[in-house]
Amino acid sequence: xxxxxxxxxxxxxxxxxxxxxxxxxxxxxxxxxxxxxxxxxxxxxxxxxxxxxxxxxxxxxxxxxxxxxxxxxxxxxxxxxxxxxxxxxxxxxxxxxxxxxxxxxxxxxxxxxxxxxxxxxxxxxxxxxxxxxxxxxxxxxxxxxxxxxxxxxxxxxxxxxxxxxxxxxxxxxxxxxxxxxxxxxxxxxxxxxxxxxxxxxxxxxxxxxxxxxxxxxxxxxxxxxxxxxxxxxxxxxxxxxxxxxxxxxxxxxxxxxxxxxxxxxxxxxxxxxxxxxxxxxxxxxxxxxxxxxxxxxxxxxxxxxxxxxxxxxxxxxxxxxxxxxxxxxxxxxxxxxxxxxxxxxxxxxxxxxxxxxxxxxxxxxxxxxxxxxxxxxxxxxxxxxxxxxxxxxxxxxxxxxxxxxxxxxxxxxxxxxxxxxxxxxxxxxxxxxxxx
Numbered sequence: 166x167x168x169x170x171x172x173x174x175x176x177x178x179x180x181x182x183x184x185x186x187x188x189x190x191x192x193x194x195x196x197x198x199x200x201x202x203x204x205x206x207x208x209x210x211x212x213x214x215x216x217x218x219x220x221x222x223x224x225x226x227x228x229x230x231x232x233x234x235x236x237x238x239x240x241x242x243x244x245x246x247x248x249x250x251x252x253x254x255x256x257x258x259x260x261x262x263x264x265x266x267x268x269x270x271x272x273x274x275x276x277x278x279x280x281x282x283x284x285x286x287x288x289x290x291x292x293x294x295x296x297x298x299x300x301x302x303x304x305x306x307x308x309x310x311x312x313x314x315x316x317x318x319x320x321x322x323x324x325x326x327x328x329x330x331x332x333x334x335x336x337x338x339x340x341x342x343x344x345x346x347x348x349x350x351x352x353x354x355x356x357x358x359x360x361x362x363x364x365x366x367x368x369x370x371x372x373x374x375x376x377x378x379x380x381x382x383x384x385x386x387x388x389x390x391x392x393x394x395x396x397x398x399x400x401x402x403x404x405x406x407x408x409x410x411x412x413x414x415x416x417x418x419x420x421x422x423x424x425x426x427x428x429x430x431x432x433x434x435x436x437x438x439x440x441x442x443x444x445x446x447x448x449x450x451x452x453x454x455x456x457x458x459x460x461x462x463x464x465x466x467x468x469x470x471x472x473x474x475x476x477x478x479x480x481x482x483x484x485x486x487x488x489x490x491x492x493x494x495x496x497x498x499x500x501x502x503x504x505x506x507x508x509x510x511x512x513x514x515x516x517x518x519x520x521x522x523x524x525x526x527x528x529x530x531x532x533x534x535x536x537x538x539x540x541x542x543x544x545x546x547x548x549x550x551x552x553x554x555x556x557x558x559x560x561x562x563x564x565x566x567x568x569x570x571x572x573x574x575x576x577x578x579x580x581x582x583x584x585x586x587x588x589x590x591x592x593x594x595x596x597x598x599x600x601x
Contacts, residue, residue, distance in 0.1 A: 394424030
């Protein structure tokens with residue numbers, strides 16, 4: 166007893182911590198917990214990226230192809246047939262584009278090699294006779310250094326080729342997984358979502374509302390981005406064809422795919438197209454194409470993006486850069502591609518999650534509530550431990566005559582049929598028990 170009193174007196178004698186320090190400590194451990202969970206999620210995603218990336222790409226493909234499947238189902242086709250037709254049409258389109266690009270690249274690559282050699286000779290002549298007056302021996306020295314650099318790293322290049330073979334196997338496995346996930350999302354997406362949120366109880370309306378907002382945002386982003394990327398690729402392909410630059414179709418595909426990574430993708434794809442134009446046709450053609458690229462990009466940013474993608478998924482450029490950086494660190498190029506839509510989805514779904522939960526429909530509420538006759542009182546919000554019957558809307562004993570000073574049924578157990586609401590034996594008129 167003396168030790169306990171001594172500890173209490175010592176605790177009471179110590180000065181309390183300042184409120185600011187207590188608040189900072191409380192927030193610190195919460196931030197540490199959030200950081201640990203976030204690091205764990207990033208580690209799991211990085212370890213299992215061969216699973217997570219196909220799932221993410223399958224979601225994008227489902228958002229793109231789902232309208233066609235829904236239209237076929239409304240036309241009277243079964244869900245399985247509509248899904249198969251959608252998948253076969255998508256594979257046919259992708260296969261046709263890939264075949265055309267491969268044929269054109271095979272035909273025009275020798276022409277590109279010849280034009281690159283001619284451009285290199287012209288550039289060397291300009292360096293020797295132009296204002297820089299670079300000597301031929303210096304240029305040859307730079308070329309020899311580049312060749313020696315490649316010779317020294319031939320072994321590393323061979324190891325890289327072996328690693329590329331392993332990556333190819335992983336890519337094929339991920340592609341098969343992506344096709345399976347896309348198929349089942351197109352066919353049973355609604356049932357999968359209902360099953361996913363089936364055990365969330367009274368929070369189901371909130372989660373369902375957030376999920377629908379996220380899906381609407383993702384669908385709008387995917388459809389708008391595909392249209393913008395297609396317009397972007399077609400316009401620049403026409404410009405490249407007019408300027409006589411080779412490999413128009415492969416460059417158009419690179420520009421189309423790069424458009425899915427905002428800001429960064431257009432820089433990489435446009436830079437590659439400018440480099441090919443410079444190597445094949447010289448500096449003047451490259452400058453012309455660069456000017457058209459800048460004008461077209463400004464029109465895309467200020468006209469096509471707000472019109473087709475919509476303001477619901479527009480993010481600040483700083484948020485886009487940060488999202489792409491984080492996605493690139495976690496998942497490389499695929500992670501950078503999916504980072505912006507994930508950020509837009511979270512931005513739209515978070516307000517719906519913060520809203521208070523709504524009342525459940527009667528059928529769902531009946532499935533989530535405990536069964537009747539439970540020994541514990543349900544919905545008792547009154548302090549003092551009143552043993553009010555489960556589900557009662559008003560306290561027992563409300564039907565007794567006015568003027569009765571006894572509280573009806575406050576001390577009797579719930580579900581007792583032998584006593585009325587006024588504490589007297591059953592059978593008396595005016596009882597307020599659950600048997601009424």
